[in-house]
Amino acid sequence: MWPTVAGVRWNWSGVTGGAESMKPPSLQLKLVHLQLTARCNLRCRFCGQWGEGGYRHARPPECELTGTEWRMVIDQAAELAAASGGAKPEFVIWGGEPLLAECCGEVLAYLRAGGFRVGLITNGLRLAEAAELINAAVDVLYVSLDGTREIHDAIRNCPGLYDRIMAGLARLDRSRVSVVDLYTVCSANAALLPDYPNLLPPGLVDRIIYQNLIFVRSAEASAYRRLLREEFGVEPAHLDAWVHDGREDYVAALPGLLREVEVRRAAGAYPMAVGMYPEELTPENVVDWYGAGIEPTAWPGAGAGCGATAFRHLRVGAEGDEEGVSWDRSYERGSRERMVEERVRRQRDLLMGL
Numbered sequence: 001m002w003p004t005v006a007g008v009r010w011n012w013s014g015v016t017g018g019a020e021s022m023k024p025p026s027l028q029l030k031l032v033h034l035q036l037t038a039r040c041n042l043r044c045r046f047c048g049q050w051g052e053g054g055y056r057h058a059r060p061p062e063c064e065l066t067g068t069e070w071r072m073v074i075d076q077a078a079e080l081a082a083a084s085g086g087a088k089p090e091f092v093i094w095g096g097e098p099l100l101a102e103c104c105g106e107v108l109a110y111l112r113a114g115g116f117r118v119g120l121i122t123n124g125l126r127l128a129e130a131a132e133l134i135n136a137a138v139d140v141l142y143v144s145l146d147g148t149r150e151i152h153d154a155i156r157n158c159p160g161l162y163d164r165i166m167a168g169l170a171r172l173d174r175s176r177v178s179v180v181d182l183y184t185v186c187s188a189n190a191a192l193l194p195d196y197p198n199l200l201p202p203g204l205v206d207r208i209i210y211q212n213l214i215f216v217r218s219a220e221a222s223a224y225r226r227l228l229r230e231e232f233g234v235e236p237a238h239l240d241a242w243v244h245d246g247r248e249d250y251v252a253a254l255p256g257l258l259r260e261v262e263v264r265r266a267a268g269a270y271p272m273a274v275g276m277y278p279e280e281l282t283p284e285n286v287v288d289w290y291g292a293g294i295e296p297t298a299w300p301g302a303g304a305g306c307g308a309t310a311f312r313h314l315r316v317g318a319e320g321d322e323e324g325v326s327w328d329r330s331y332e333r334g335s336r337e338r339m340v341e342e343r344v345r346r347q348r349d350l351l352m353g354l
Contacts, residue, residue: 028086032077034093036101037064042123043157046186046213067103071110078114088114092142094121099130108137121182125161127168135173143169145181147189148199155188169204181205185212190250194260197270210261211277212289215244251290259283 038056045052065073074091081089091111098104099122111118119140127134127143134141146152149162169179181204183189183196192199197208216224221236221243228234258276262283265274276282281289 028084029077029081029089030086032074032089032091034070034073034091034107035095036070036093036098036104036107037096039100040096040123041100041125042097042161044123045155045157046184064101065103067106067110070103070107074107074110074114074116078116088116090117090119092119092121097123097125099126104130105133108133112137123156123161124165124168125158127165128171129168131168131171134177135171138177140178140180141172142180142182143205144184145205146183146186147192147196151189151192155184155186166201166204174203178206179204181208183208183210185210185254187250190254190257193257194264197264197272197274200272202271205272207273207275209275209277210258212281212286213244215242218243218245251287254286255283258286 040047040056043052077089077091081087093104093107095101098120101107108118108120117139118137119142120134120138121142122130122144124143124145143165144156145162145165146155152162153159172179181200185193189196193210216239221239224239225236228236258281261274264270276286
């Protein structure tokens with residue numbers, strides 16, 4: 001039986017039958033997320049970590065990994081990918097806000113020297129100061145930009161942020177750095193979806209990704225707690241920060257808004273690529289994202305989902321925790337001292353066919 005990881009929603013297309021009969025179609029490691037820091041310099045209104053009610057206020061980061069430790073992670077992740085018969089994996093650097101990490105420059109330079117493709121996810125507040133570093137070491141910059149100046153600054157709870165992002169983007173070498181706008185859809189900006197791509201300055205971004213809020217309902221949270229308790233003997237530490245039972249008025253309008261986006265995109269009305277995340281979301285099913293959701297007992301056999309499998313996608317957190325694709329860090333395995341060797345060895349064993 002293939003092990004499962006708490007919090008992972010499997011995406012093995014074409015898989016049928018029970019858990020014991022399931023094997024992923026490919027075991028090559030493709031993507032590694034490095035969370036350089038959990039610290040953040042914004043207090044976005046909807047954030048379950050640093051927003052109002054976010055769990056990080058009560059549990060700020062304490063002992064984050066050093067540049068030397070991150071180099072160990074990178075080396076062993078590359079070895080893991082090679083052992084599985086694949087090419088070099090892509091690395092995505094994120095946080096928190098990764099540009100706050102003292103080791104950020106060191107890590108990016110090490111990845112560049114190793115010939116890896118690198119993405120960096122940022123809120124943009126330090127973008128101008130970091131432009132030289134990004135030009136030297138980053139292939140794809142993912143920046144949060146959620147609407148017009150007034151809308152974005154209000155959502156991110158930071159006056160002047162929009163203009164600082166624009167100043168930072170102007171300093172990028174666009175011949176080698178592509179820019180992706182991560183637009184988080186919420187009540188304040190949903191109505192803008194069809195028009196937004198044409199409101200941006202020409203050539204500002206190469207792609208827009210409309211991404212939906214991440215949260216769980218109380219019933220789903222209860223089921224998840226039960227799953228962790230019964231299967232792994234642990235209690236979720238941060239789940240309450242992500243619980244949201246309200247269904248805001250804008251949700252009912254999303255199918256029509258996204259349908260208009262599709263029409264304009266098909267007609268070539270947008271000067272950049274425009275998509276949704278998760279990619280499976282359509283005008284027909286987007287309301288379900290805010291509805292009943294999926295019971296944890298259905299995760300191992302789910303044919304569609306909002307992430308990659310734990311065998312193809314590895315996340316290493318700022319404090320040394322490692323897991324497959326999971327938005328909740330309740331299931332953390334091992335200690336900091338065994339962070340690299342034990343965890344990467346376990347992932348390698350999975351890839352090589354336990």
